[in-house]
Amino acid sequence: MNIDWLEWLGYLASLIVLISLLMSSILKLRWINLVGSSIFSLYGFLIGALPVGFMNLGIAIINVYYLTRIYSSSKEYFKMLEIESNTEYFKYFLDFYKEEIRKFSDKTAFNVNDMTVSFFILRNMVPAGLFLASKHDEKTLKIELDFVIPEYRDFKTGTYIFQDRKEYFLERGYTRFISYSDIEGHQKYLTRVGFEEKTDDKGNKFYEKTIK
Structure with missing residues (x-):
């Protein structure tokens, strides 16, 4: 069975997202999920699956938002x-x-x-x-x-x-x-x-x- 590189990209993205969900640290979860969702978004656009591309792009943006809040927060007590x-x-x-x-x-x-x-x-x-x-x-x-x-x-x-x-x-x-x-x-x-x-x-x- 031949699997082209786009399919491998999809498998890689899926694996990274799965790994992110195993993280007990919120910070690690956000970073790893950001990588996985970004790759998944790219995969979706490359294969012409726009719903997959846009949904994962949205997830990536959400991860960036919360990571920015984590690193810039000055109000923690x-x-x-x-x-x-x-x-x-x-x-x-x-x-x-x-x-x-x-x-x-x-x-x-x-x-x-x-x-x-x-x-x-x-x-x-x-x-x-x-x-x-x-x-x-x-x-x-x-x-x-x-x-x-x-x-x-x-x-x-x-x-x-x-x-x-x-x-x-x-x-x-x-x-x-x-x-x-x-x-x-x-x-x-x-x-x-x-x-x-x-x-x-x-x-x-x-x-x-x-x-x-």
Whole structure:
């Protein structure tokens, strides 16, 4: 059976759109769907199927609109909500997202009483993330968990913690963060928010960020 290149283009567009629907991150979904709908639109026009071409062109424009809103939004509201004990909500949050947490941490159970710093990150009043850190030395916090729920993984939360709210840590005398991680996805996140790869005295790899 011979399949010409236009049919392959249609199959490719269909596959990309299908992949986009598997994304838990809204940002990734929009970008991948934009690519798929654009190719599908081109495919529709090339084969003379104008309804297919125009419909997918419209979908592509909608994706561009929402991506523009995501990247240009200056009205989002962030807030740290400190956690003082192992509340029922804290335990439920960890349990609900335990499979996602495993993608960034080798632990899914944490005790607030063991932490020096612990807070939820609210994004437009939605609990978008959880930050837990213990004291490593007088000026260093060891990050035990820095987790953001799938819908908000666009690095804005990390920027909020380590840049916009760095005074929160400086006022408490902390100027350095360290994080040990063997998980590739977490390592990429740490690098993206300004951590540098280091090696400790025992030859173990870790990531470090300083603020001032």
